[in-house]
Amino acid sequence: MALKTELVTLNMGPHHPSTHGVFRMRVTLDGEMVREVEPVFGYLHRGLEKLAEGRTYTQIIPFTDRLDYVSSMQCNWGYCLAVEKMAGIEVTERAEYIRVIVSELQRIINHTLAIGFFISDLGAMQTPLLLAWREREKLVDLFEMICGQRLLYNYVRIGGVSHDLPPEFMPALEKFMEEFPFYMSEFEDLLKGNEIVRARTIGTGAISAEKAISYSMSGPCLRAAGVDWDLRRDNPYGIYDRFKFNVATGTNGDNWDRYRVRIEESMQSYSIVQQAMSQIPEGPVMVKVPNLLRLPEGDAYAAIEAPKGEQGFYIVSDGSIAPYRWHVRSPDFINLGALREMTVGSMIADLIATLASIDICLGSVDR
Amino acid sequence: MGLKALVGTEVATEIEAQIPQSVISSDATGVLVESRSIAGAMRFLKDNPEFDFNYLNNLTAVDYYEYFEVVYNLTSMKNKQTLQIKTRVCSRENPEIPSVSNLWRGADYQEREVFDLMGIRFSGHPDLRRIALWEGFEGHPQRKDFL
Numbered sequence: 001m002a003l004k005t006e007l008v009t010l011n012m013g014p015h016h017p018s019t020h021g022v023f024r025m026r027v028t029l030d031g032e033m034v035r036e037v038e039p040v041f042g043y044l045h046r047g048l049e050k051l052a053e054g055r056t057y058t059q060i061i062p063f064t065d066r067l068d069y070v071s072s073m074q075c076n077w078g079y080c081l082a083v084e085k086m087a088g089i090e091v092t093e094r095a096e097y098i099r100v101i102v103s104e105l106q107r108i109i110n111h112t113l114a115i116g117f118f119i120s121d122l123g124a125m126q127t128p129l130l131l132a133w134r135e136r137e138k139l140v141d142l143f144e145m146i147c148g149q150r151l152l153y154n155y156v157r158i159g160g161v162s163h164d165l166p167p168e169f170m171p172a173l174e175k176f177m178e179e180f181p182f183y184m185s186e187f188e189d190l191l192k193g194n195e196i197v198r199a200r201t202i203g204t205g206a207i208s209a210e211k212a213i214s215y216s217m218s219g220p221c222l223r224a225a226g227v228d229w230d231l232r233r234d235n236p237y238g239i240y241d242r243f244k245f246n247v248a249t250g251t252n253g254d255n256w257d258r259y260r261v262r263i264e265e266s267m268q269s270y271s272i273v274q275q276a277m278s279q280i281p282e283g284p285v286m287v288k289v290p291n292l293l294r295l296p297e298g299d300a301y302a303a304i305e306a307p308k309g310e311q312g313f314y315i316v317s318d319g320s321i322a323p324y325r326w327h328v329r330s331p332d333f334i335n336l337g338a339l340r341e342m343t344v345g346s347m348i349a350d351l352i353a354t355l356a357s358i359d360i361c362l363g364s365v366d367r
Numbered sequence: 368m369g370l371k372a373l374v375g376t377e378v379a380t381e382i383e384a385q386i387p388q389s390v391i392s393s394d395a396t397g398v399l400v401e402s403r404s405i406a407g408a409m410r411f412l413k414d415n416p417e418f419d420f421n422y423l424n425n426l427t428a429v430d431y432y433e434y435f436e437v438v439y440n441l442t443s444m445k446n447k448q449t450l451q452i453k454t455r456v457c458s459r460e461n462p463e464i465p466s467v468s469n470l471w472r473g474a475d476y477q478e479r480e481v482f483d484l485m486g487i488r489f490s491g492h493p494d495l496r497r498i499a500l501w502e503g504f505e506g507h508p509q510r511k512d513f514l
Contacts, residue, residue, distance in 0.1 A: 041499075042497075042498060042499040042500055042501065045499040047508060049484075050508055050509055211472070213421055213422055213444070214421075214471055214473065215472045215473045216422060216423050216424070216471060216473025216474075217473070227444070229444060234369070234370065234447070235369045236369055298396070299396075301424070301425060301438075301440050301451065303424065310424065312424060312425055312440075314425060314427055314438065314440075316429055324429070325429040329424065329425045333476060333480075334473055334476060336476065337472065337473055337475050337476045338472075
């Protein structure tokens with residue numbers, strides 16, 4: 001007797017432990033095989049771009065915290081870069097070094113979070129997650145020392161940074177830097193050779209380099225597909241041209257490559273922080289910027305290499321104290337465009353793993 | 368070191384030579400192209416090896432009351448250069464321009480967002496519907512005359 005089968009459309013989310021925020025997918029399944037994936041989001045859409053039109057340039061900085069809330073320092077910097085580009089403001093040396101140090105530490109924070117949740121979504125429950133977060137906790141304590149906040153920092157400002165590093169910061173950072181390599185090797189020993197991690201991630205969620213470029217992917221997702229493109233090296237901003245670092249790339253663009261690229265990037269960030277710590281000069285951390293800053297008329301687009309990819313800001317100014325138009329180019333919003341390409345034809349378990357490996361943050365996707 | 372931002376006036380002469388009467392104006396920062404020629408101009412910029420803009424960084428729109436301006440930021444990874452192209456749509460009731468999602472798949476979600484929040488339709492888009500707001504929402508909030 002022939003078995004009657006039919007396609008089942010399942011709704012995943014928006015409340016779901018594996019969707020990394022309020023994210024919904026309508027998945028059409030043929031047994032375990034995914035035939036169609038339709039991402040539905042907008043549950044965290046707060047209209048930040050519209051709200052920004054009524055606020056001064058300094059008042060928009062807390063909005064940038066709440067875009068990609070796991071990498072707030074980078075979002076602050078990306079926005080301040082666009083404003084400083086339009087206003088022609090130059091930042092002091094010490095502020096540039098502080099920006100690099102906090103941004104690379106932020107990259108380590110973001111990647112430990114991304115890798116932790118990725119391995120957790122493979123079924124490892126919370127153990128690797130909390131093991132990764134042990135180091136993140138030390139970094140978040142360091143950030144609390146600088147600006148008083150653990151998650152949404154509002155620290156990188158137009159013209160520099162808001163507070164100088166307190167005297168206890170450098171010794172605490174040195175202590176972290178001593179412990180981190182041992183921690184990384186311990187984490188690697190536990191997971192890199194793990195059969196289950198390898199079987200679940202090698203070959204799943206693959207995307208080719210041409211497709212990744214066509215989908216405007218950026219960050220670790222693009223580099224894992226084999227495209228050697230990193231804005232810190234290819235279009236340097238701040239003082240990134242003073243540091244020596246390697247750009248990690250993968251070959252197949254699968255989940256395993258994205259995981260390896262993030263691990264390697266964390267080690268490169270460690271190296272950049274070491275170099276910055278040895279070169280950082282004394283001096284002021286903020287230049288004189290008017291309270292009600294007015295930008296000259298015109299528009300500009302500036303982008304940084306945020307942990308999730310190319311975080312860009314497009315600002316249109318009409319000469320007044322608030323922007324005429326403020327647009328955020330979110331890396332994970334655009335990376336999500338390729339989700340369907342990467343998951344149709346695979347199993348539903350691979351869908352969960354692939355979604356985790358893209359590393360989305362709904363604050364940035366929805367704005 | 369770094370990407371070279373192409374001067375708009377130089378690129379404009381090339382686009383005008385390829386597609387006559389397509390360029391409205393240009394300045395140091397970018398080129399302004401007629402909305403009905405935007406698909407041809409984009410294809411030229413992507414395929415011509417001197418430009419080879421294989422990566423679309425950003426696609427967004429601005430509401431200037433009399434017209435909408437759609438802004439594209441392009442990057443050529445091989446030639447290490449960037450360009451900003453703009454086009455204008457003058458109708459408020461029925462704004463429509465060709466989609467570039469067949470050239471760069473990354474335009475898909477960004478054009479849906481522009482449609483959702485600004486109301487500009489992209490002809491040739493495979494699946495043009497709202498992305499951030501729910502189906503059935505009336506209005507386009509990013510417009511200057513919404514609230």
